[in-house]
Amino acid sequence: MHLRHSALRSFDFDAAIVDLDGTMVDTLGDFSAALNGMLADLQLPAITVQAIENMVGKGSEHLIRSVLAHVKVSDIEGVYPQAWERYQHHYLAINGQYAQVYDGVREGLEALRAQGLRLACLTNKPLAFAQPLLAAKGLDGLFEKVFGGDSFERKKPDPLPLLKTCEALGTAPARTLMIGDSSNDARAARAAGCPVVLVSYGYNHGEPVQAVDADACIASLQELTAAPAFLHA
Numbered sequence: 001m002h003l004r005h006s007a008l009r010s011f012d013f014d015a016a017i018v019d020l021d022g023t024m025v026d027t028l029g030d031f032s033a034a035l036n037g038m039l040a041d042l043q044l045p046a047i048t049v050q051a052i053e054n055m056v057g058k059g060s061e062h063l064i065r066s067v068l069a070h071v072k073v074s075d076i077e078g079v080y081p082q083a084w085e086r087y088q089h090h091y092l093a094i095n096g097q098y099a100q101v102y103d104g105v106r107e108g109l110e111a112l113r114a115q116g117l118r119l120a121c122l123t124n125k126p127l128a129f130a131q132p133l134l135a136a137k138g139l140d141g142l143f144e145k146v147f148g149g150d151s152f153e154r155k156k157p158d159p160l161p162l163l164k165t166c167e168a169l170g171t172a173p174a175r176t177l178m179i180g181d182s183s184n185d186a187r188a189a190r191a192a193g194c195p196v197v198l199v200s201y202g203y204n205h206g207e208p209v210q211a212v213d214a215d216a217c218i219a220s221l222q223e224l225t226a227a228p229a230f231l232h233a
Helices: 028-041 049-053 060-070 075-093 105-114 127-136 160-169 183-192
Strands: 013-019 119-122 146-147 176-180 194-199 217-219
Touching: 013 028, 013 160, 013 217, 028 049, 028 060, 028 075, 028 146, 028 176, 049 060, 060 075, 060 105, 075 127, 146 160, 160 183, 183 194
Parallel strands: 013 119, 013 176, 119 146, 176 194, 194 217
Antiparallel strands: none
């Protein structure tokens, strides 16, 4: 673990807000199955997992439009309603089947709870996708609150979802740690006044996560409570 700022040298928080895709669960397989099912229904060419990885993280609406652009659809907005309907059909049918919880996630979250932190999941994935996925992977019972990309008026990287989540938890942003995998999470946290830690294995739009302004970069959520610098003062 590399601590970049002194804000995390005393791990003294009341709560943690945790991203989902790329942070807790590797969902690229689900995205690939749902998106390629959508494209097949629209009689459009398939897309590779590698291309999808660079598009994930800004919500389903952005993802679908990016995929349509990638396969060179000329009238994206005209095709979008049907694309969204087919994507939703396929995603809900396979949600979690091709996804895997990253190593150390469950152990790290349980350790945070054992230290008294309250946990919320905040993702740009629609809530109707996020809740069943957490349940399918046995992670739902770890969170007091779960919010999706359609829970608030705006999505990350806007700070509003983080501020609303802090409000729901009853915690101050400065004492609420954001745990994510991308610049979206980091930018939202910085604007909301939350400390932020990024995992090194996520999606981050194809860019190196180590270059993102965050308080630390970790290889596993278990590092949050394993390292002396992160223990309660």
